[in-house]
Amino acid sequence: MVDAFYIRKYGGPKVLERGQVPALALGPRDVRIRVHAASVNPLDLRIRQGDLKVLLPYRFPLVMGNDCSGVVTEVGQEVGRFRVGDAVYTRLPESRIGTFAEETVADEAAVAPKPTALSHVEAASLPLVILTAQQFLTEAAALKRGQSVLIHAGAGAVGSVAIQLAKHMGLHVVTTVSGRNVSFVQGVGADTVIDRQARRFEDVVRGMDAVLDSVGMANLLRSFNCVKPGATVVSIADGPDVALAKKLHVSALLWPVFWAMSARPNAAARRAGARYRYLFMRADGRQLESLNSLIENGSVRPHVDSVFPFEETPQAIARVEEGKANGKVVIRMCAD
Template sequence: MKAIVINEYGDKGRLREIEFPKAIPKAKEVQIELYATSINPIDWKVREGYLQGRLPFKFPIILGWDAAGVVSKVGTKVEKFEVGDRVFARPATTERGTYAQYVTADESLVAKMPKETAFIKAAAVPLAGLTAWQCLVDFAHIEEGDRVLIHAGAGGVGSMAIQIAKHFGAQVIATGGSNSAEIAQQLGVDQFINYQSSDFDEELEDVDIVLDTIGGKVQERSFRVLRKGGVLVSIVQPPDEGKARKHDVKAGFVWLEPNGEQLEKLAELMANGELKPQIAKVFDFGQDGLREAHELSETGHVKGKIVIKIKEDEEHKESKENEEESS
């Protein structure tokens, strides 16, 4: 199979297309022929070597954590899936990621895609959607009526979090630049704060939950807007425990855990129109396409998700807009 790998840490030029052997599924695994994957900031952070020592990588590394495709083989003890199922997943593999034509995943990490969803859309969901779910539901225990502040609401995780929070009946506030306002409003935010012209910590108070996707000073200032007993959850860096005690709030860092059951819940939201992945740009699979995708992701100003089209989806042709974006 074709795969895009890195054999050493460095810039986007380290991404190279090679022939790589397909992984044979173990007893409880499925092999997925990939139609699409997507880009996440962790991809280029690993490529640059920022996470050395935190993850057990060995070269050559196939990056990528989002999978959308068709089951091509099943292990001898697989019960939930059969060949031909349209699925999506956040596989738990490290060296064998999703910048490839095939990937294997334990069946517990896989979910069936909604019938009407294209692979391009499904590929945008696993890592960002699960991250948002685990922050808001598992860590913060979001409830109806909660006031939720989501930083960088137009980003990959932020855009998912807005929609998940609205599903639970929360009042949602999002921050972003002036070019993010329209997207945030389309996603259903109740209040948008333009960080270029306003200070969120001067406008807000008594917030129940803050989802920090930025870190640094934004995280520090976020303590000020929380009510006593509120929750600050970050996907960037562990919050200061001393500040959490001072402000009498719960604070913590969430590292995504792959989870097929939660993906099934996200699939339900997609099926009923409550979760609509926001696609920033689509690139074709290949060495050049992945390098361009990494370059765009590294700008830090992507609205929604960057997706890589690996194989044509004959049942759900991409929109003309997406086709133009990928050219």
């Protein structure tokens, strides 16, 4: 049995329980990981609340948590990349989440060696956000050196990493933050910072090649005023589209629902001569490993807002739910 935080139904903070759950079976291509630290993501809140139950039809009880860092304790018979004792980090595939626990099991394809420069706490803060940022910059928006990008909520977990990756790629980075975070995002590389409490960003930003929105529908729609024709506007918050429904094998009977949810940003994209995409990042251990060199040389630095012991997992989730964290909230299961 494994000590874990899980839910037996969707709902608010009170549905989260702590208890013993059966240890997961190990498949031939799986690795078992002793979790040293796991991070809390806004995605965890949406899963707990049932916001994604059409996309991700989980079974209960559901152990929460999407990414972690730890040490391999067992490998399947077909595993070739990892051995017992290896320090690793991972964003679990969306169909097999469960990192708020003493241990988890993951397909080796989703796992990467932990950067040696990072502690487990620091490493746990990165997989989901760095993969989201990388897939936005290089795939969804397919940006090239010299182009420009508007990254909303630059002091947030995804935003701060996206700024650093964008600067490494040679992009001009504009970001929006609240006034207290201006110096923070300047410190991670933003070229132009808009204090959203003082100015409307669409009044001063023009000609962007791409936008990353993690705020919500109203902010997303305003962002189309900031782009040039041919630009790409990407949401990781509101507006899931039919392409996502197809990717996650949602029944075709529900595609009209996704068409409706993305109708407003798609209409705004047509008016602006731009393209709209909804990004739901994929777990990819090889891609995660390819970014290790940027972490090792300091081009990308993790930003941890706060660390909670395992028994205070509900408080860690509450910290994210407040919406005031700068960087990631991490749960520590055991010392490095």
